[in-house]
Amino acid sequence: MTRPHIRILATGGTIAGEADPACNGARYRAGVRPVTALLAAVPGLGEIASLDAQQILAIDSKDMTPDGWLHILSAARQALADPSVDGLVILHGTDTLEESAYFLHLTLPTGKPVVLTGAMRPADHPEADGPANLLAAVRLAASPDATDKGVLVVMNGTPYGARHVRKARTRGLDAFESDQSWTAAVPDGRFARLTPSTLPRVDILPGYAGAPAMLINASVADGARGLVLALTGHGSVPTDWEPALQRAREQGVALLRASRCAGPVIRNGNADDDGAGWLTANDLPPPKARVALMLALAAGWDASTLQHQLPGF
Structure with a gap:
């Protein structure tokens, strides 16, 4: 043999x-x-x-x-x-x-x-x-x-x-x-035909008691094209972050709600994701949500595709 x-x-x-x-x-x-x-x-x-x-x-x-x-x-x-x-x-x-x-x-x-x-x-x-x-x-x-x-x-x-x-x-x-x-386990390989020479920068920002909104501003100013928000609980967005997130979205930055807890983060659960233009990570932990978002951005997915596909990773 x-x-x-x-x-x-x-x-x-x-x-x-x-x-x-x-x-x-x-x-x-x-x-x-x-x-x-x-x-x-x-x-x-x-x-x-x-x-x-x-x-x-x-x-x-x-x-x-x-x-x-x-x-x-x-x-x-x-x-x-x-x-x-x-x-x-x-x-x-x-x-x-x-x-x-x-x-x-x-x-x-x-x-x-x-x-x-x-x-x-x-x-x-x-x-x-x-x-x-x-x-x-x-x-x-x-x-x-x-x-x-x-x-x-x-x-x-x-x-x-x-x-x-x-x-x-x-x-x-x-x-x-x-x-x-x-x-x-099931195979994926949805980006098997993607051949990027570089990957877009996506940062993970932690949510914690008193986390300042300047974390968002600093990442965007330094060139991040996406932000994974590793938030508390069910992906709860601090009220003080909302203006900075809106500005980031207006600059074309993709924003993805994840949790520092075990998921899932459900779309429009505990937040108006559709209204705010936020993506959701489902049960992907923040480091893996970042990987998925980087590849999706590298593939040129538009906002609608991102919203429909990312929670299913």
Whole structure:
């Protein structure tokens, strides 16, 4: 029986990290080890699939940017277009893994398995979790069960769909969770034909007691084309924000109501979204709502399309 061929794209992260000798191991440096070293630490990989690997970035995922997403997207599309490649594994830091996974979920063609994984402990930790996560990711990417599921994430032996996965804890191997089983995941890829050279800037503004409206003014003045409002409760807009939001809308800035709580934020629920010209995020958390809005703006969607499509992401 022919083994499936899996391509691995490495971007750095804790999975490739090492303890920082300057601080007696209290901190570590992400993205230090090359992908060849990571593969060599998991000898059983070759029994699951034939492999090839590319080091496309070597960063801490706290430093991931939209340009970084586009770099990963280009390499991932190239891999999936290769008829010899049966599946794709992307190694990524955990801090922004859910954002990158959702971005790729919306922009990659559907069909072949795509699995992201990382680690909560650096590679030189005596109980590093990276090797087990890499093994699980390759196994999942080689499985027919992962076909047509969109982008998946696997951490600590558990697979997740990109749409619903989130990093919920700062420590522990069980840092990720989801309110939906990965087996229920469905592909998206609605922007698979979009080829932007850059992505429009969208900022996330937090709602909290006494949050000043100048946050809105500053983002708009600095070039934001969209604002995701990570508001309290059911996406409650502070009264003091309303004049600044109206001015932003008049300047063509897209405004999307989300919540810092678990959603949903229902359209025209607790706010006159139609009258104010605000978009709603449904149950998308603010970081993923930002990804969706960036891509929608990059695709040139008009206000009507935005209003009808974004809550359905």
